[in-house]
Amino acid sequence: MVCEIRFPGELSIECQRDKFYAKVRDQYPNLLIPKALPGSASSLEPYRFEDDANNSGIMLAINKFSFYQRTYEGHKMFIKKFLKLAKILGDTFKLNKLNRLGWRYINIIPFAREDGTIPLNRFISIGIKTPEGVSEDFENLSIVFISKISEGSITTKVEPVIREDSQEEGIALDFDFFMTKELNLSNLKEKVNNAHMQTRLLFENIITDNYREYLRGNTI
Amino acid sequence: MTLSQISDGYASVIERQRFVPNHYRKNEIDVSDISGFDKTSWVKRSTQFKTPVWKFSYKNKTILASKPISIEIKKGEAHFFAENENLGIYSIGESYNCAIKAFCEELIYFYNHYKNLPWTRVTGEAKRLKKLYEELFLKNK
Numbered sequence: 001m002v003c004e005i006r007f008p009g010e011l012s013i014e015c016q017r018d019k020f021y022a023k024v025r026d027q028y029p030n031l032l033i034p035k036a037l038p039g040s041a042s043s044l045e046p047y048r049f050e051d052d053a054n055n056s057g058i059m060l061a062i063n064k065f066s067f068y069q070r071t072y073e074g075h076k077m078f079i080k081k082f083l084k085l086a087k088i089l090g091d092t093f094k095l096n097k098l099n100r101l102g103w104r105y106i107n108i109i110p111f112a113r114e115d116g117t118i119p120l121n122r123f124i125s126i127g128i129k130t131p132e133g134v135s136e137d138f139e140n141l142s143i144v145f146i147s148k149i150s151e152g153s154i155t156t157k158v159e160p161v162i163r164e165d166s167q168e169e170g171i172a173l174d175f176d177f178f179m180t181k182e183l184n185l186s187n188l189k190e191k192v193n194n195a196h197m198q199t200r201l202l203f204e205n206i207i208t209d210n211y212r213e214y215l216r217g218n219t220i
Numbered sequence: 221m222t223l224s225q226i227s228d229g230y231a232s233v234i235e236r237q238r239f240v241p242n243h244y245r246k247n248e249i250d251v252s253d254i255s256g257f258d259k260t261s262w263v264k265r266s267t268q269f270k271t272p273v274w275k276f277s278y279k280n281k282t283i284l285a286s287k288p289i290s291i292e293i294k295k296g297e298a299h300f301f302a303e304n305e306n307l308g309i310y311s312i313g314e315s316y317n318c319a320i321k322a323f324c325e326e327l328i329y330f331y332n333h334y335k336n337l338p339w340t341r342v343t344g345e346a347k348r349l350k351k352l353y354e355e356l357f358l359k360n361k
Contacts, residue, residue, distance in 0.1 A: 111271055112271050112320045113221060113226075113317075113320075114273075114275045114277070116221030117221075119274070122272075122274055122288075139225075139226075139229050140230060140232065140233050142233050142237060159233070166316055167223060167315055167317065168269065168293065168316050210274070211272070211288075214290075218288075219272060219287060219289070219290045220288070220290065220304070220306050220307065220352070
């Protein structure tokens, strides 16, 4: 789970990153410096501050700030922590306006193949119509689409992923909702809650009833 | 499907995503999504997880479950374990896929075993399992 805000480049972040770090280091003490990538501007690559459990962290560059959790602890706690950190950011640096708010939710659903194919329809309800003679039982696939929804757009990616160490496979549902209008630090709470609701709604609509029942514990 | 075939499938998808015909370029829209996250490293390393399964095939036999069967997969030092305590199935395999395959084989075996066992010959745990197997599963014709 990641929530990110973007803003016009603020150079004071580059020079006074330590001031922000001083305010968060108790909870996020681990400092991860971005690697210098050929062709990329180093100021645009975020520094990371992570907690000791390597679960939660902050990413900060001169034009973006994000908070993430690898194991999501629920939207209420996540939003509360994000807003608290955003306030620290706003108190430390002068940010007049925001360009973009992004809310990215990645869910990996472990699966076992059925007759060598991915049992996609057991988990998600995406209609894929193939031509006559072509099976709709997929051995692999990758789907990305961007759709307009209320107040913003959402990028949806569906594809299987495989772990190199254990060969376990999962369907990665990757939702990235973003909005660009009427954003500032004072209305951030309302916008973040809206972003969460939009993504949650898409997740609820995309999963099948069978999988929803499984998530609720209706399983053997 | 072998692990090699599965791996080839992933490589094919990546190769196709990269390919662009001559004289064309990808009409990539600047989606500006939240970048910097690799999905495979995103998930915390774990040697244990559960997956729901509805269809079980082994050789020419297939049975379907009316409810998802949760298979717990554990990675040991040299083997993988696929288990469901409720059904009394504990399988082992050299790989993730082998463990699942072994689980399917055992489940089909126990399905046939309990289906053919008369009610007069079961008590206690065996009675519970017979009821479970008969109510949950259906042979796929």
